[in-house]
Every structure is written in structure tokens, then in C-alpha cells.
Amino acid sequence: MVGRPICGLPIRRLSPTITPNLPAIVSMKNLSLRRLSHSLAFLILLPCLSLPAVAQSRGGPSGQTEVGVMTVERADVPVTVELPGRAVAYQMAAVRPKVGGEITEIPYEAGALVEAGTTLFRLEDETLAVELAAREVAVTSAHAALEGAQATVDRYRKLSGSGVTQAELESAVVLLAAAKAAVGSAELERDLAELALRRTEIRSPIRGIAAITPFSVGDTVSEGQADALTEVAQVDPIYVDVSESRARILRNQRSIADGNMQRFESDGVAQLTLETGQIYAQPGRILAPGTEVSATTGTIPIRVQFPNPDRQILPGQFVRVTLTIGQINAFLVPQRATSRAASGDLTAFVVRDGKAVEVLLTEVGTHENAWMVTDGLVDGDALILDGLSNLQDGAEVTTVPVAIDENGVVRDASRAAPDGGAASYRRDAGQQAESSTTRSDTVPPTTAAADPPAGQTVPQSGATATGG
Template identity: 50%
Template sequence: MAALTIVATQAMAQGFPGAGRGGPTEVGVMALKTQDVPYIVTLPGRAVAYEQTDIRPRVNGQIKSIDYDAGHRVKTGDALFHIDDDTYQAALSAAQAEQASAQANVQAAQAQVDRYTKLEKTSISVSDLETAKVTLAQAKAAQLQAKADLQTAQLDLDRTVIRAPIDGIPDVAQVSVGSLVTANQTTALTTVTRLDPIYVDVSESSARIMKVRQRIDKGTLTRGAQLKVSLLLETGEDYDRTGTLISPGATVSATTGTVDFRFQFDNPNRMILPGQFLRAKITLGNTQAILVPQRATTRQGDGSLTAFVASDGKAKKVTLTTAGTYQNAWIVTDGIKSGEAVILDGLKNLRDGAEVKTVPVTINAQGVVKDATPNSPDASTKTGSRANGATATPASAAKSE
């Protein structure tokens, strides 16, 4: 009989079913308050080169040399390729000779006009003078043609040196020394890409844009003086530069229902490369809301988000309406009021209406719960093992739903 009494006493102490209720459950609570919360939208984006140009020859010939190192920065005007220029040097010399001849013809024709003008009233007829003037005009026209031919020959010779049209990073050459190339050919010799600064293109749903505008009109969202834009890299790290809006979207895609936006970021270390997938965090303004730590909430089977609040010594289950997340908390716009105490700790097996004994706690940025009075003898760190079984993953930044 004594043995059975001992077993029963141990069962009650360990909380086995049927062993007795043992009084209210101790829970950690934190008082909530309404505050200004940054309204941040997180959108997927893709990096786009600030400038990118294909390099093609503008004259025919054979590649004589490749004058750059692939992957190394070049400046505007730096030589990339040399085309064999013997033929173009000869053409330039011929054009120079033609211009000299045309200039001599102009001088001779001018001298004849001057002489005929002096003799017009004595021995030269008006007809001869007019003929001399026509010859002078033709000589000047031929001189202009020779000058144009000389300029063309000079341009062709200059184009045998293919130079970088922009600052950037050239790709590997698609030809080798000795290759024959033609003017304006389809295949590019290489591509030069400017990486600093760099563009990031993002797309946003037109429906969500309208919702944001409605919130601004209603006064529930206060627009910031300046649009703040930051990036999340593929590694999940924050990029240490902020962006500037370059091109706001003006049309909605008929296929996706989204609006495109372009932002510009400094990229001095080439951390971001064209084609890279990124996430842009855009701070649209501030909204008045209550922040409820994610670990205090549970996602139900129907998708609703619930939490427990302590009221009159009992746990009360509430359904929350959210407008995104901020750090490790949900931005709650309905379902809970300022001043109410949300239960952060002791959520395991907690039921709606259960009697509770509250202990004030705090939560840090990493989602770790501690007693609000750390100097007390029973102060301890509340880890996730005492919280609800499905602890929410903290968000790294705020975003809209």
C-alpha cells in the first residue's frame, strides 16, 4: 500500500495524465505597444550591366594583334585589337596625292581667272573669262572630293585599331591573331561590360502597388521623404551600398501583371555581376502597428496566424492580421491591442482558457527570451525548447505580405 502511494505521488509531480492539474501554468509574457514600424517590401531582382557593348570591326582585314588581357579593366580609348593596316596606309597615301593634285589644279585655275580678269577689257572676251571661272569651280569641287576621300582613307586607317568605346571589363576574344574579319560582321570580337555602377531590375505586382497607394491615401502608411533601397546577396548577407531609383515603371506587363523598376547601386568591388539574382529591400515609409515576436505565434492548418495573450489569469487565443514582418516579429494590424500581454514562453500544450501565472520577459534580436528582471535569483534564459513546438524563423528584414 505504501509503494502504491509513493508511485501515485510521483505521477502527480511529473504531470502524468490523471495525476492532477497542479495549479496554473507559468508563462513568460511581454506587454505590447503600438509603434512606428518601417514598411519594407522585399522583391526579387536581377542585376543588369550599366553599360555593355559588343566589339565589331568597321573595316576588313586580318587581326594583327590582341592588345588587352581578358578580365582586366580597360578605359575608353584603350586599344583592344589591331588589324593589318598596310592596304589602308597605301590608300591614305593615294588620297593625299589626289588632294595635292586637286589643290594644284585649283591654284592654276585661280591664276587663269585672275589673268583673264585683268585682260578682259583689252584682249580677253567675256566668254573666255566665264570658261575660266567654270574651270576654277570644277577644280574646287574636285579639291573638296579629294579632301573627303582623304578623310575616308584616314578614318579607315584609324579603324584598323579597334578601341574600347566604354570603361569596363572585356571578355575573352572570340578571334585569334591571323583571323580574317569583315566590317560590321555579325560575330562580335569581344564584349566590354561596365560593372560600376550596376543596375538591379525588380518587378512588383500592380495589385500590391494599388494597395500601398490606398494605405497612403487612408493615412495608415506614411510615405518617407526618400525611398530607401538595399540589397540581399545570394549568400543572404546585406550589401553595404544603398541604391537609387532610376526608372519607375510606367506600364503593367500583360503577361505577368507586374510593373518593372530599375535601381542603381555602386559596385566598386565587382561584388554584383550582371545576371545575378538578388533581393531588393525597399523601405516605402512607416506604419503604425504592433510587433508580435514570431516565436509567440503559430500558423494554423487553414493558414491563419494565432497567438496567446494573458488576460485575467487565463490564456486567450487570438487570430492576427499581419502586414509583413520586421526583424523577428510580425507587423500586426488587427487581432491584438496595445497594452495586452502576449505569451512568449511556456506555450507547449497551452490551451485556450487555461489558467496561467505570468512572468515578465524580454526577447532579443536573435529571438532568445529572458526574464525581464535578470538580477532576480530565479532569472534564466528561455530557449526555444520551452516555447511552442514550431518556432517561427526570424525574418532578416521587414517585408509586405
């Protein structure tokens, strides 16, 4: 028997005594419809879900990889070498007492600029003052004796031949000479006593900065003692002593002689970096290098002189000096755009005819964060800076002009930021030069999209990505 249809489906009665469970049938029907609708929706959205992963793997239209490039041109690049060094005072004077006595006054201020002749210490002078007075009395007595001897000689000469014998005259002349010598000796003793009294005021021999003294008022010092009372240093100008490899000096001289490097003709051939990393504003000049090579290090000393009007550099201070020894005509290739092949060769990618071309570079040194390259590039080459991950030789690419800012971050040079500031980021600054790694160190590209772990987000297309 067929009963009244429910939800469009007939219900057959199996027995007059059995009644169907209508709520259970309706629940099962609704569950089946929901499962069917979910399956259809998944099939419809499946192509859409796979599209972002495909676009990401293609990296650009028509399967081309988008890369950031900068144009390279030859230029005269200064050849520099950075060397550690220590500051040395232009003049250094150790102040020691030249007479003994007790310190009664220290009138100078430690760390202050003092002129030559400035009194730094005063010693007790009463004893030396009395000694000087006694020497002055001795000089007066000697002069009196000299006058008496001179008068005797004059009288004997008048009486010669009439009561005064020749022997008496000669004896008077000898006494006169002795009196003159006594005057000279007395005057010398007086001058020494006067000099000793003046030396109780200990003065600075040069213009410079007076150091802290380990002595204090009441201390007794002695003539010519080993311990200096203080030191005075002239620090403007100031010297910086560095050491350079003799072998490198010879190689540079050879490069200049062969015409591979031009001698740098300028007064500002030395630049100083303080311990804080700050570049010192005043340029320096190289003085004559040393004449002896160290037997242990193979280096030769070089002294550099810097103006130091503000006393930013003090004797003994550790600094770094960058010496400009010449200039070379070369390309400046950012180190982040290069890598080392398994053979150790330096390589980079350029764009030619719409394709990425791997080129072998010949470098002759570094300048800041770039290689100085003499061969492997031509003027106008589009050097690839961004998008190097998994890039293969011969791959078709599309280019976007980029630039590297002072922080080493690659920025899109074709777009300005909305606020009119710097151009937008293209890569994180953490993607540094791959010069210390080989191509085999690169990580294979991701072939399928995956859900991020909890607490992490996936960068959107076109947003800044860390690590490149």
C-alpha cells in the same frame, strides 16, 4: 517431541527416525524476509516516485502553468516587399570593327577596368597606310591644278579686251571652279583614308569592364560584322530590374491615401540581398517604374539603381530586392507566438490578471519573422511566447520574461548566462510559429511518467526541451 529451537523457531520431531533438513529451512526463511523487505521499501518509495510526474503536469506552484512572456508596444514598422530581380549594366557597349583586316594585337586584359578610348584591338594597317599616301598625293596634284587654273583666270582678266575674248575668260573661270572642286574631293578621299587607318585601332567607347573576346590574333574581321569582338559594361552604378504586382501597388497607394499607411520618405528605400543571403551594404533608390502592365503576369517593371564600387554585382546576376514602400503603426508579434484557429483567424495568448487570455489579432502583413498587428492588443500586453503547448483560455499562469534572439530561440531574459553571455535557453529553436496549424493539431499532454527507450534520456526539470 519438540527439539532445540533454530533461529528462534522450535522444531517438532515427527518421528525418532526422521531428521529435519536444516539448510533448506534456513534458505526458505531468508527468502521470505527478503521479499518482505522489498515490498515494504516499494510501498515507502511509491509516493516519491509519483511526485515528479505530478509536478511536471502541474507546471508550477499551486497548479499554475509557467509561461514565458514579452511586453508588446506599438511602433512605426516599415512596410516592405521582397522581389526577385536581375542585375543590368548601367551601360553596355558591343565593340565591332569599322574596317576589315587581320587582328595583329589584343592589348587589353579581359575582366579589367578600361577607360573610354583604351585600345582593345589592333588590325593590320599596311594596306590602309598605302591608300592614305595615295590620297595625299592626289590632294597635292589637285592643289597644283587649282593654282594653274587660278593663274590662267588672273592673266585672262588682265588681257581682257586686248587679245583675250570674253568667251575665253569665261572658259578659264569654269576650269578654275572645277579645279577647286577637285581639291575638295581629293581632300575628302584623304580624310576617309586617314579615318580608316585610325580605325585599325579599335578602342573602348565607354569606361567599364571589358569582357572575354572570342577572337584571337590572326583572325580576319570585316567592317560591320554581326559578331562583336567584345563587350564593355559599366557596372558602377548598376541597375536591378524587378517586377511588382500592379494590384498590390494600387492597394498600397489606396492605404496611403486613406491614411492607413504613411509614405516612407528616405533615400535608402531599397535593400539588396545577394545569392549567398548576404545583405548588400549599399542602399539603392527606385527609379521611375515602367508604363505598361504585363498581359500575362499583371506586373509592372521597376528599375532600382545601386552603387557598385567593388563590383559585387555583375550584369545578369540573380538577386532579391526589398523595397520599403511606407510605414504603419502596429505591434510586431512573433509568428511563433501565434496560431490559426479552425476558422482561419490569427490568435495569440496574453496574460491578464494572472490568466492566459486568447485574443483575436488583425494582421496587415509581415515584417521579418513577425506579424504586423493593428488590432487585438494594447500597449503593455504580456504576450506569451513560451509554454503554449496545451495552454487553454483562462488558465492560471505565472510569468517569466523572455526574449527571442537573432536565431529565433526564446531565452530567459531574467537570468544571464554564467559566463556573462546570452541568457539561458528556455525552448529549442525548432518550436516555430504555429500559424499554419490549428488548435486541434496539438498533442495531448503526457499524464504519467514512462521509462525512456534504450539509448534515450529524459530531460530534467528546467533543462532545454526540444519541440516545446
